[in-house]
């Protein structure tokens with residue numbers, strides 16, 4: 001019976017094997033796991049048997065097993081040998097956990113989204129559109145030349161290539177598909193944005209966590225990640241979601257120095273863009289030509305625009321732009337005209353500036369109220385605060401009973417062993433700071449928390 005199963009498994013792997021390399025075999029097994037033909041707990045044949053049956057060398061199979069172990073697809077299980085570790089769940093698993101709300105809260109601070117009341121009014125720009133657009137061509141530049149000029153004038157460095165994509169997540173998705181192969185190692189901040197962790201898991205990357213403080217990633221932790229041979233480093237230069245960290249120039253310079261001998265591409269995700277409060281610092285200043293910078297317009301101008309600009313070296317962006325011609329092609333120029341209007345209309349510039357000030361104020365008022373209750377909150381920028389609690393579940397349940405919702409911290413963890421936290425979206429807290437802080441302080445202590453760690 002076991003032998004028959006093994007032969008079925010070899011037939012299956014032969015069918016999935018597109019190239020006779022370790023990566024090819026790792027991808028074949030990973031595909032068989034994701035399409036359900038290999039099941040969690042199923043035992044793999046010994047390396048020599050697999051090598052013989054598939055016509056590969058034992059060292060190729062052994063290298064494939066290392067890739068699969070790194071990506072969490074298989075593991076060694078004592079006397080049972082090497083087994084399929086788990087069924088991959090494609091999709092936004094951590095993202096959904098982070099948004100897991102209890103009931104219908106009266107105050108929902110779990111979402112990380114901008115306040116709709118602070119987004120600019122699109123109607124004047126929409127009314128001005130009809131004269132500007134000509135939605136008829138496949139052949140025009142993928143980016144409106146006038147929009148290129150406006151974006152370049154306000155970019156933190158002079159990018160060799162600049163393009164417009166459908167939001168920061170689209171940019172992260174396309175860059176990752178182009179730069180990261182199955183089993184590659186990549187560095188991310190710990191904690192970080194759950195959909196990025198989901199995305200990296202979905203391509204079979206191994207995440208290496210980089211610790212951070214309020215000024216951004218710690219240089220020695222980045223060096224340790226680079227020593228593991230990462231191919232890309234994902235950073236949020238300011239308004240870090242969830243911690244509120246923001247790079248200072250001294251820190252950015254140290255990080256760039258740590259990266260000096262590394263071939264890794266740095267991907268900076270400025271997701272808060274024009275409504276971030278901290279200055280925008282890009283590592284490109286100290287590491288020119290090897291940084292890709294993403295600016296989202298979701299928080300500043302509206303998530304449903306689905307727009308982000310991406311600038312960086314042609315060697316990184318050209319393959320993305322070329323590959324995109326086989327899919328979406330380009331970002332609708334109708335939307336690009338709208339963005340151009342929004343970025344240049346004095347009225348909208350004022351509205352976005354006012355929103356930035358309100359977000360900064362809400363963050364400060366929340367932080368001060370929490371400090372007054374003895375709850376330490378780190379970070380200095382962005383739409384969220386990262387609150388230490390004794391027990392995430394107990395804290396969330398306590399808040400839920402008061403009609404308040406926040407995000408559990410655990411989906412943001414890039415590595416095991418993170419102290420429990422909640423992420424609270426201050427961008428949506430319009431009033432009642434003292435009452436809210438009192439409730440959150442009680443919630444934070446449930447389970448025995450007695451003060452700062």
Ligand SMILES: Cc1ncc(COP(=O)(O)O)c(C=O)c1O
Pocket residue numbers: 112113166167168169170193236241269271296297298303307308
């Ligand atoms: C760090 C980070 N990256 C990306 C996004 C999504 O950006 P976009 O709407 O541009 O895809 C968010 C939204 O909350 C975010 O916080």
